[in-house]
Amino acid sequence: MAKNKKTEAELPKSGPLFDYAPAPESPAAAGEIATSYGHFIGGEFVDSSGSEALKTVNPATEQVLAEFAQGTEEDVERAVKAARKAFGDWSALPGSERAKYLYRIARIIQERSRELAVLESIDNGKPIKETRDFDLPMVAAWFFYYAGWADKLDYAGFGPNPRPVGVAAQVIPWNFPLMMLAWKIAPALATGNTVVLKPAETTPLTALRFAEICRQAGLPKGVVNIITGDGRTGAALTAHPDVNKVAFTGSTNVGRSIARQLAGSRKKLSLELGGKAANIVFDDAPIDQAVEGIVNGIFFNQGHVCCAGSRLLVQESIQDELLEALKRRMATLRLGDPLDKNTDIGAINSAAQLARITELTAAGEAEGAERWAPACELPSAGYWFKPTIFTGVSQAHRIAQEEIFGPVLSVLTFRTPDEAVAKANNTPFGLSAGIWTEKGSRILWMADKLKAGVVWANTFNKFDPTSPFGGYKESGYGREGGRHGLEPYLNVEARDV
Template identity: 80%
Template sequence: MTFEYAPAPESARVDIAPSYGLFIDGEFREASDGTAFPTVSPASEEVLADVARAGAEDVDAAVRAARAAFGPWSALPGTERAKYLFRIARLVQERSRELAVLETMDNGKPIRESRDTDLPQVAAHFFYYAGWADKLRHAGFGPDPRPVGVAGQVIPWNFPLLMLAWKVAPALAAGNTVVLKPAETTPLSALFFADICRQAQLPPGVVNIVTGDGRTGAELVAHPGIDKVAFTGSTEVGREIARTVAGTGKRLTLELGGKAANIVFDDAPLDQAVEGIVNGIFFNQGHVCCAGSRLLVQESVQEELLDALKRRMSTLRVGDPLDKNTDVGAINSAEQLARIRALAEAGEAEGAERWAPECELPSSGYWFAPTLFTGVTQAHRIAREEIFGPVLSVLTFRTPEEAVAKANNSPYGLSAGIWTEKGSRILWAASRLRAGVVWANTFNRFDPASPFGGYKESGYGREGGRHGLEAYLAGPDDRPGERHGEEEDGRAS
């Protein structure tokens, strides 16, 4: 029996201005050349606001503001920096309902995920790193660690505010200043965060936000006044950034794509595994770098598991992201929807069997029904390439050794999942999987105290936990800002 759900729209409202400027040196300003671009709601294709597009002159102004603020900010005792981070965390909590609605409108993800996952994690990261601000000498990176300088940070569109928190919180706790470039399709929550920084009375120039497309990000990465680059996004762009910073002395951390294997052994609790599989690939419409997009299931339980999985997929509700009943929201952009469709069509053309539950999609916006492919081999594109959408490829295995070999047969190495009742099997498989994060009998679980990052084409460096501080700290022999001939007043010469 199928139950029908009456709409349960989110009652909170958010005031979005017709246009937004760049946030530089504590103030909003228009782009130097006056150009702007629209940000669109993926669920309705409605223009939400016009946002300034930063050019080279604007990026330079933001970096100079961050350089000027670096001296005073880094000189503050850790306990004082912690106070600002605590204020930001509390303001995020106070404004969490507003921010959740904004994130859902701009990104397309269900309001339940924005409200119950993203925003609590954002606040938790600022609380966590506030606790580290006065304990840096105990982080394990030397007896007298110093901040690196000005951090240029480029974040993606799948978790706009959460990725901001992952990068900004450890940078500020360590005494660095920041120039952040949000994704072109989801700039609004970063601009609202700028207002939170002003509410928290963060000194001007400590956090600067420049909006724009890939050209803006390239200007920021290449700017000679940047000491450390942090990027989360596609492997292709990550390669370009690595080439740009090579030989410059800039520090670099990259968190890139993934093609995670979710391994189900024959002794796994299948009902629990089905929930983990659904969460692993359909959470946030599959717009997750560590999504469990490859399901490896032991042959003896394949039929039983797939029957249960199809029943569960048939209950997923696709539609208005602001409806609290919605499980799968809108695809973030027309460009991403086209890529998902192209790869799904390639899967069919290469002989895999496609299945999706009956699903009536809205007439406007960008939508893709939850989709399952069986009969997939390791040669299929859908088993090799990151789809970044709600598409699951199913492969089978007979032995644990075969499962690990297939899981590791990927250019990526960001995450993996293991489903079994045997603790010894969990430890055996986890020690052999080439993935930065391995979940056991769960998936997509995060904690600010736990590091996250990958191997191979999934990037390098870690974010979160004590490890997330390392890239923002210099040793006692490194003088902060030394590459730029920093003057006593904090300006670059």
């Protein structure tokens, strides 16, 4: 044994400790993907009234997966009418009866989780281990949780006899297609509303597969309607006069447009928009634990996360030590096939998003920040971007102020807690923040001073259906999750709809 032992000088100096063979999930597990899709209206798949079709592609290969309908104003009208027609009977059901449907949907999602996880990875580009181990468990958990609220609304703290608002128009983004669907639909149905949902134009497939689950669960026709299309369809939906509630997750610019559009109307509105979260590391933080939190905070889902920790604020005295450890960890990240179970970083969702990331990183270099990325071979097809960090970043740099929505981390330093708070709050956004320190009193002090809807302590990107999520300032308003997530779908004044 002794003579086979390598000396320290003979051991590899860099790279992953273990080398894994590819372990791809079978694309066939996603089930049959139709060549073209219409809308799901009134419990049936129907053709669009228009002839325009869009295509969704696999971002890892640029292969066209399917065509889907570009929703027209007439399609929106049909979907809203179907939801309005279903509202009377659905809202009149006892909460315990609505709960049965939600529980059934949750169980079907669990039963079909492998199929849905693979389909999500193919259409979105995120690694299968994320869709399998995070997205799908969260989706099922959201339906289970709100099923439990359906017969307890009188005790939710929103007054006696809270009533549903009516028809909810919901527009969701492409970064967590199925999870954002669950965040919107589960509380809406639990509170007795009906839904018209529009998925993002780059990731419609799991929403359309969810329509099949609604039929499998025996959900009454018209309670959930799904129309596809781009921003034109979304604008027509949110502007429809017979919609009572609008829920939007997406860019700040579109959120502003919707807010202007609905100003003066009686429609309820909740917006979950962009972010530029600060991940703040103090000199007493456990370095290795903090590094894992930093990596999870910015490289999870390729950085396509509204609450991503895209600004690292590190106390000046430990900057060199932390960055050295961070670079070592980044060198072990595996970029490649999203269906490979070993992959850490998948494909960027679209060519347009890749162009946005490329533009902002070029601006970072032009403004004087120093760029670093580990050695990494990018696939020849698809949309890819290396995990990247910038040092020497000032608060005036675009990469410190604008949401990149990609695997790019800007590093700034601070000396005192007051300076950390000032720099963390120096952003138009206010969605999330992270604090790394061993002092509980400092955590509480920082959390009180930070202008962020969610503050994580010695962790990052932790979600639970019982906990509310949402932002301040240009990150939007309203909360999703927890008891708070019921309020946007309830008319607490008990007016008739």
